[in-house]
Amino acid sequence: MRRKQVLEYRENAEAEGPYRYWMTCLSGAGLGNRSKRQLLDCYKSPSAVYRASKEELDKLGFLRQREVDALIFQRGSWDLREEYERFLEADMGLVTLDMEGYPANLRMLHDAPFGLFFRGRISSGVSSGSSRLAAVVGSRTPSAYGKRVAEDLSAILTDYHYQIVSGMARGIDGIAQTSCLDTGGQTIAVLGCGADIVYPKENWILYDRIVETGCLFSKYPPQTAPLSRHFPARNRIISGLASVVLVIEARRRSGSLITADFALEQGKDVYTLPGRITDPMSAGCNELLHQGAAQPITDYDQLIDDLELIAGMGHFQPREDLRRLPPLTREQEKLYQCLDFYPMDLDQLVKRSELDYLQAVRVLTELCDLGIAVDSSHNQFLKLR
Structure with a gap:
């Protein structure tokens, strides 16, 4: 993703709250998507979640003890500034359920991912x-x-x-x-x-x-x-x-x-x-x-x-019909019809096609060059269309 796009997306995220604190909400070990959403609903901002004391988290009622312990442990073991700088250096964006740009198909899922890190551009x-x-x-x-x-x-x-x-x-x-x-x-x-x-x-x-x-x-x-x-x-x-x-x-x-x-x-x-x-x-x-x-x-x-x-839409016309075979000579057509989608050895193809050995080798090479056959290994040939 170009740097300008990253910065523009971060400006939008900053309007919702301190951007670096989203990482804590998303990265909390042992926290499920539901718990993350409930925490944000309760505290209104990721920075408030980050600053909540153990006593406050214990009183919420919807967090299990291991989730509270995980949040407290992570907060004590993380250098938030260092993690945020690493995030910036990765030229990465982040989108959460309540942000514009979150994938709409995912939003419809039960227990949808609370947020996604991304690189590139969300179309x-x-x-x-x-x-x-x-x-x-x-x-x-x-x-x-x-x-x-x-x-x-x-x-x-x-x-x-x-x-x-x-x-x-x-x-x-x-x-x-x-x-x-x-x-x-x-x-x-x-x-x-x-x-x-x-x-x-x-x-x-x-x-x-x-x-x-x-x-x-x-x-x-x-x-x-x-x-x-x-x-x-x-x-x-x-x-x-x-x-x-x-x-x-x-x-x-x-x-x-x-x-x-x-x-x-x-x-x-x-x-x-x-x-x-x-x-x-x-x-x-x-x-x-x-x-x-x-x-x-x-x-x-x-x-x-x-x-x-x-x-639920009408047809778009494709640019090219990829299934159509290129024009083939009589020898090429004859040998191509003998091929299968699973490997066949050269001797078997010579027998089936009734071509002599040198003819078969030459024609197989031509079919491979046309991209409709392949030598899968040691004179084992198969067709690709």
């Missing part, structure tokens, strides 16, 4: 609760087929003016968000660590691109490490921000299914990519379909039609 679509916010989540170790569907689906949704919401994780999350940015769209990432921390580290380029054109959210204060216990809450925010959740490849026990479960609890529609019953990467997706908890993604046009009905 008008997020703050107003747009119905064109699609969460795309999935495996951290997807197949080549899953990668391609995530790329194409995210690009198509972006062309239809959807913003992509995800967790910036390796695998499907990062692929979908990168595809959105490459298509000229905006994406929102929700982190399970402080918004000033790049996690995973290899996604630092994606992190910088999101800060520049979209927004990074976290319910955790600066310098919070990416601990495993943080990610279920992060997944709940992902589904809460979105109007629809799309699951692309997920094991039977995975964070993506947690996101889908939260979406169902929130009354959101869930779509998922069917897979082979022998593929563990699709076990979670197939289970969602078996339970009737999700609709299958079997055709991009049909998915867009469904989403447009959910959004």
Whole structure:
């Protein structure tokens, strides 16, 4: 986020009360969202909450003893000025439930997050609760087929003016968000660590691109490490921000299914990519379909039609039909029809296509160059569309 934008947002926050004290309200160890709201209702300002004595907090009646102890301990162990300076250095903003700009879709949730730290710019679509916010989540170790569907689906949704919401994780999350940015769209990432921390580290380029054109959210204060216990809450925010959740490849026990479960609890529609019953990467997706908890993604046009009905709007025309194959020669078409979405070895393709070995190698190289096939490993080829 540009420095001017940060300062403007802070000026608005200062009008509500001393900005640095919001950090104490948000970061209080063991404090639930309800307790935070009740404290603010009672004391009217975060600075008053910060200055409240233990005796006053004990008399309130709605705080548990461990919550009172946590507040008192944090106040004694924190250097508030130092924490605030760290916050400023992180070039970060903060938005709470009672501030303009808080994501409208999250505001509707039971036990909505009391506040969010963020980097980048909160778009008008997020703050107003747009119905064109699609969460795309999935495996951290997807197949080549899953990668391609995530790329194409995210690009198509972006062309239809959807913003992509995800967790910036390796695998499907990062692929979908990168595809959105490459298509000229905006994406929102929700982190399970402080918004000033790049996690995973290899996604630092994606992190910088999101800060520049979209927004990074976290319910955790600066310098919070990416601990495993943080990610279920992060997944709940992902589904809460979105109007629809799309699951692309997920094991039977995975964070993506947690996101889908939260979406169902929130009354959101869930779509998922069917897979082979022998593929563990699709076990979670197939289970969602078996339970009737999700609709299958079997055709991009049909998915867009469904989403447009959910959004309650007319069609936007996309800039490009990403599903259309490029013009192919007779040899290319013949070999392409022999490929599957799962790896096939070169000898098998030579036999099926009835091309000689050198012809098959040449044509496979051409199909890979066209971006519709890939050598997944050691002469194991599969098609991507």
